[in-house]
Amino acid sequence: xxxxxxxxxxxxxxxxxxxxxxxxxxxxxxxxxxxxxxxxxxxxxxxxxxxxxxxxxxxxxxxxxxxxxxxxxxxxxxxxxxxxxxxxxxxxxxxxxxxxxxxxxxxxxxxxxxxxxxxxxxxxxxxxxxxxxxxxxxxxxxxxxxxxxxxxxxxxxxxxxxxxxxxxxxxxxxxxxxxxxxxxxxxxxxxxxxxxxxxxxxxxxxxxxxxxxxxxxxxxxxxxxxxxxxxxxxxxxxxxxxxxxxxxxxxxxxxxxxxxxxxxxxxxxxxxxxxxxxxxxxxxxxxxxxxxxxxxxxxxxxxxxxxxxxxxx
Amino acid sequence: xxxxxxxxxxxxxxxxxxxxxxxxxxxxxxxxxxxxxxxxxxxxxxxxxxxxxxxxxxxxxxxxxxxxxxxxxxxxxxxxxxxxxxxxxxxxxxxxxxxxxxxxxxxxxxxxxxxxxxxxxxxxxxxxxxxxxxxxxxxxxxxxxxxxxxxxxxxxxxxxxxxxxxxxxxxxxxxxxxxxxxxxxxxxxxxxxxxxxxxxxxxxxxxxxxxxxxxxxxxxxxxxxxxxxxxxxxxxxxxxxxxxxxxxxxxxxxxxxxxxxxxxxxxxxxxxxxxxxxxxxxxxxxxxxxxxxxxxxxxxxxxxxxxxxxxxxxxxxxxxxxxxxxxxxxxxxxxxxxxxxxxxxxxxxxxxxxxxxxxxxxxxxxxxxxxxxxxxxxxxxxxxxxxxxxxxxxxxxxxxxxxxxxxxxxxxxxxxxxxxxxxxxxxxxxxxxxxxxxxxxxxxxxxxxxxxxxxxxxxxxxxxxxxxxxxxxxxxxxxxxxxxxxxxxxxxxxxxxxxxxxxxxxxxxxxxxxxxxxxxxxxxxxxxxxxxxx
Numbered sequence: 013x014x015x016x017x018x019x020x021x022x023x024x025x026x027x028x029x030x031x032x033x034x035x036x037x038x039x040x041x042x043x044x045x046x047x048x049x050x051x052x053x054x055x056x057x058x059x060x061x062x063x064x065x066x067x068x069x070x071x072x073x074x075x076x077x078x079x080x081x082x083x084x085x086x087x088x089x090x091x092x093x094x095x096x097x098x099x100x101x102x103x104x105x106x107x108x109x110x111x112x113x114x115x116x117x118x119x120x121x122x123x124x125x126x127x128x129x130x131x132x133x134x135x136x137x138x139x140x141x142x143x144x145x146x147x148x149x150x151x152x153x154x155x156x157x158x159x160x161x162x163x164x165x166x167x168x169x170x171x172x173x174x175x176x177x178x179x180x181x182x183x184x185x186x187x188x189x190x191x192x193x194x195x196x197x198x199x200x201x202x203x204x205x206x207x208x209x210x211x212x213x214x215x216x217x218x219x220x221x222x223x224x225x226x227x228x229x230x231x232x233x234x235x236x237x238x239x240x241x242x243x244x245x246x247x248x249x250x251x252x253x254x255x256x257x258x259x260x261x262x263x264x265x266x267x268x269x270x271x272x273x274x275x276x277x278x279x280x281x282x283x284x285x286x287x288x289x290x291x292x293x294x295x296x297x298x299x300x301x302x303x304x305x306x307x308x309x310x311x312x313x314x315x316x317x318x319x320x321x322x323x324x325x
Numbered sequence: 326x327x328x329x330x331x332x333x334x335x336x337x338x339x340x341x342x343x344x345x346x347x348x349x350x351x352x353x354x355x356x357x358x359x360x361x362x363x364x365x366x367x368x369x370x371x372x373x374x375x376x377x378x379x380x381x382x383x384x385x386x387x388x389x390x391x392x393x394x395x396x397x398x399x400x401x402x403x404x405x406x407x408x409x410x411x412x413x414x415x416x417x418x419x420x421x422x423x424x425x426x427x428x429x430x431x432x433x434x435x436x437x438x439x440x441x442x443x444x445x446x447x448x449x450x451x452x453x454x455x456x457x458x459x460x461x462x463x464x465x466x467x468x469x470x471x472x473x474x475x476x477x478x479x480x481x482x483x484x485x486x487x488x489x490x491x492x493x494x495x496x497x498x499x500x501x502x503x504x505x506x507x508x509x510x511x512x513x514x515x516x517x518x519x520x521x522x523x524x525x526x527x528x529x530x531x532x533x534x535x536x537x538x539x540x541x542x543x544x545x546x547x548x549x550x551x552x553x554x555x556x557x558x559x560x561x562x563x564x565x566x567x568x569x570x571x572x573x574x575x576x577x578x579x580x581x582x583x584x585x586x587x588x589x590x591x592x593x594x595x596x597x598x599x600x601x602x603x604x605x606x607x608x609x610x611x612x613x614x615x616x617x618x619x620x621x622x623x624x625x626x627x628x629x630x631x632x633x634x635x636x637x638x639x640x641x642x643x644x645x646x647x648x649x650x651x652x653x654x655x656x657x658x659x660x661x662x663x664x665x666x667x668x669x670x671x672x673x674x675x676x677x678x679x680x681x682x683x684x685x686x687x688x689x690x691x692x693x694x695x696x697x698x699x700x701x702x703x704x705x706x707x708x709x710x711x712x713x714x715x716x717x718x719x720x721x722x723x724x725x726x727x728x729x730x731x732x733x734x735x736x737x738x739x740x741x742x743x744x745x746x747x748x749x750x751x752x753x754x755x756x757x758x759x760x761x762x763x764x765x766x767x768x769x770x771x772x773x774x775x776x777x778x779x780x781x782x783x784x785x786x787x788x789x790x791x792x793x794x795x796x797x798x799x800x801x802x803x804x805x806x807x808x809x810x811x812x813x814x815x816x817x818x819x820x821x822x823x824x825x826x827x828x829x830x831x832x833x834x835x836x837x838x839x840x841x842x843x844x845x846x847x848x849x850x851x852x853x854x855x856x857x858x859x
Binding site for chain 1: 530
């Protein structure tokens with residue numbers, strides 16, 4: 013197993029390099045020039061060119077890529093064109109809010125979606141099932157920013173229970189930290205709750221028709237035990253897969269959520285960097301996200317072995 | 326329902342709730358009254374006001390770095406760090422003496438050598454600074470508080486150059502920092518202004534913090550824009566970057582922030598309804614809407630094509646697209662200069678007045694030889710002002726029977742593509758939209774858009790000798806009357822040859838909580854004199 017994990021992690025390196033090259037090429041092929049943004053409207057073309065030179069943007073594409081790759085090999089993601097701060101420092105500043113948002117959203121999703129899916133499957137065809145699925149369709153259809161604005165209006169402006177925007181680090185206390193994350197997590201979680209509830213229901217429906225469930229019922233086991241101990245464990249593989257994919261998708265969802273709730277996370281950093289063509293920052297973030305994707309996939313594979321003993325690597 | 330409508334609806338509902346007598350205290354009302362939380366117009370992504378000239382950097386820099394002179398609300402340069410100045414009878418030698426007791430944030434005194442290094446860096450980047458540098462004999466420190474700037478020919482606008490609020494301003498930095506290559510970013514933010522920059526708390530894209538500088542010695546005069554006594558009445562200013570306007574509006578209504586620099590017009594009505602919020606015009610100098618045509622390539626290399634567009638252009642269409650139905654926010658502008666300022670003139674601007682004559686414009690366009698080739702119009706969709714203008718221009722060109730190639734993209738792309746001189750079919754362009762701050766259009770000093778010196782001119786590269794002649798005449802003018810005469814002729818020449826198309830004059834709002842006082846109208850947010858109660 014350990015060699016499998018190591019092989020998987022090592023296999024990520026060429027993948028990440030290819031992704032980085034792809035992103036690097038794409039950015040340089042796309043129109044837009046950070047020097048123009050930096051120079052501002054008052055600058056002359058000569059000023060813009062001098063800034064390009066000072067930033068090394070006039071060097072050939074391959075030289076720039078090689079230089080960046082050389083930095084990576086030395087654990088150096090480069091320096092932001094705009095802030096002159098190390099990319100690692102910028103990412104470090106932003107990782108806690110995004111990670112917090114994702115963790116809370118994921119917890120919320122699992123806690124709400126899995127029981128909903130189980131209950132819907134148990135009561136398949138009933139009004140309870142139809143109600144849950146209707147909510148799931150509704151939740152899946154609403155854009156994150158719409159849910160975000162409605163939540164902000166109700167809970168921040170109307171009731172004044174929670175703040176509209178911002179982020180408080182966990183180091184300043186659990187409640188201040190959580191207070192800023194509740195609304196964004198709900199907004200971001202809606203889609204995933206809907207998705208995972210539907211997948212859980214479908215997987216459970218299939219499992220509930222299996223012989224061993226009928227046997228368990230015949231033995232006189234309680235409904236809770238049948239649903240959550242016997243059936244859910246066997247329905248968990250597709251659910252875990254979707255949760256894993258959901259983690260990856262959360263990164264994308266966080267971009268919108270962080271903008272709506274003004275959370276200084278990686279999503280906003282990404283958008284800012286793309287709009288300004290801050291190449292080293294974009295490359296650093298892409299590299300990080302690629303690594304996260306690979307790790308999440310690895311973790312899903314490992315969780316499979318825990319919930320289904322038949323799966324071995 | 327589109328996103329914009331939804332924002333208005335939700336923000337409006339929030340405002341109604343606030344005015345409807347909900348008496349629960351906002352969560353943040355217990356926050357220290359000595360901290361002012363401000364939502365700037367844009368993200369403070371870098372902090373070198375010489376290296377990068379974005380307005381937001383200039384605005385933040387005005388807190389941290391002081392200037393030798395400052396422009397006041399009468400648009401006159403006033404002494405700031407300078408105690409006195411002398412100019413020789415022939416106008417060639419300027420000798421300046423610094424105020425005593427000036428200190429940098431690191432505790433070091435401000436010395437002439439710091440000023441000399443700072444001016445040298447600034448003059449490498451600023452258009453007026455470059456003009457002075459081109460005629461400079463020497464710039465030297467005479468003693469710790471005296472420095473001399475000797476020129477080869479007189480430069481009557483010297484004090485304006487050192488006082489102006491157009492970026493880059495001549496901010497004074499310690500010598501070791503000012504010696505940085507002007508095309509490389511500084512990384513140490515030490516000034517002698519009224520606030521210190523808390524670098525350790527800076528989260529680019531999210532937050533910038535400024536703390537009161539205890540050793541700052543304000544001038545005795547009343548504060549007036551960048552001039553006078555910069556008395557700080559709060560201990561700490563937090564710039565909170567909120568990219569989403571609806572969120573910024575909600576945060577202001579909720580008391581999470583105290584001052585929002587530029588609310589979008591859509592949200593102003595709901596902010597006005599909130600009893601805890603004041604809304605007012607931010608800057609009486611406003612903004613001038615712009616679309617520029619490329620003078621290098623057909624059809625706009627022919628003045629008749631440019632005139633055809635100008636003859637058909639209805640500024641009201643542009644302004645209503647920009648600011649909505651609020652009549653107080655805009656006015657027609659048959660001029661290239663800022664209304665209400667001493668040099669404002671409408672000389673030669675008749676082409677923008679009266680009923681629009683599409684038929685005549687079409688005839689003029691045909692005379693120019695336009696034969697239906699695609700017109701590449703660059704429109705930045707991520708900037709509400711450029712997007713609104715681009716939409717109106719699209720209709721305008723269609724009404725003239727022009728074949729539109731509407732390039733909807735982002736500002737970063739427009740910014741780089743507009744620098745391309747090749748024909749539009751080979752990566753170049755025919756027209757793009759932007760706007761100038763009214764503070765930049767008072768005179769030719771910092772008005773890059775009005776220059777018409779071909780390759781050296783701003784994007785579009787107009788070559789209009791009559792305009793350039795009047796620019797020189799303005800710089801040489803010794804009296805206000807001479808300046809007015811030169812600007813009148815300049816305006817007429819610029820219209821005659823259609824240097825660019827002004828789309829109108831528009832104002833912006835600013836909004837703040839009513840427990841904040843001392844906010845003044847101006848071309849940038851001035852924090853001195855601003856106080857806050859709990």
